[in-house]
Amino acid sequence: MKTQITAFAATLFFALNVQAADAVSSATVKVNVEGTEMPANVDAVTSASVVPEAYRQAVKPNGFTREGNKVRVLFVVGDPRHESVEWDLVNTAMKHFMDKGCEVELRDLYAIGWNPVITRETFFQAKDGFGKTPKDVAVEQLMVAPADYIVFAYPNWHDTPNAMVKGYMERVFQKQFAYRDTDKGLEGLMKGKAFYTIMNCGWIGRGRGGLGDGIDKNPIWDKYLTAFKTLDDDTAGFWGMTSLGRFCNDQTPANASKNYGKEIEALRADLVKHLDKTFKYTK
């Protein structure tokens, strides 16, 4: 009898203990389906960047004429918040290219309701070029075809192009448009074009610019930028394009900084310097 009571107590203790452990274990997935109230002043309390209204710039692209000999720059932007620092960098770059005499076209992927997903129905068209090109893809291919430079712009959401931009790459730069099979293997069809990336980041080792531009030559910065370069060079090679690298930044002014004006101007100037080092503005 005594043995039975001891065994029962031990089982009960184990069960309670397991339940308690389960309640606090990090192995237990806790899903936040209830959520909390969205604060009315979300722009003031968010950890995301918000350019104060006084410093925001609205830039209207001048569009491609499709004639003449001007350099054409297509911006493909995946960022839902027009008040972000990412968009400020896009606006800065678009304005600078226009100031330099280039034609600028903008695809604001959230604004146009871009669908980034290859489905079962569209898979073989994207993979092999079989069948009709979907209308939304055909429209984008008409934008890409005349461009000399393509600027992909997205905030760093887990170190890769975000879903909108990645889906643009997957669907628009498809077989028979961006590359094709030959007896000798794949051939890129985008020869003569180059792409560049503008990516605002939370933290990638502290820096602003490209490879080698980390603060105090921080090796972590170069590790990230080397990884991005590997991706970019591979993608560019696939399409027969040149990769012009990236402008990355993890030194965003604090939203409430007293020196916001000076700090955002310095960031814009660093981007412009990087553009001047990287691009030719005439043919």
Ligand SMILES: Cc1cc2nc3c(=O)[nH]c(=O)nc-3n(C[C@H](O)[C@H](O)[C@H](O)COP(=O)(O)O)c2cc1C
């Ligand atoms: C879903 C998500 C994932 C993120 N992942 C990273 C990351 O891997 N590395 C990083 O540096 N920042 C990451 N961030 C932080 C953003 O890059 C950071 O907020 C940055 O300021 C974005 O630029 P923006 O404020 O101009 O939009 C992430 C943000 C979100 C929303």
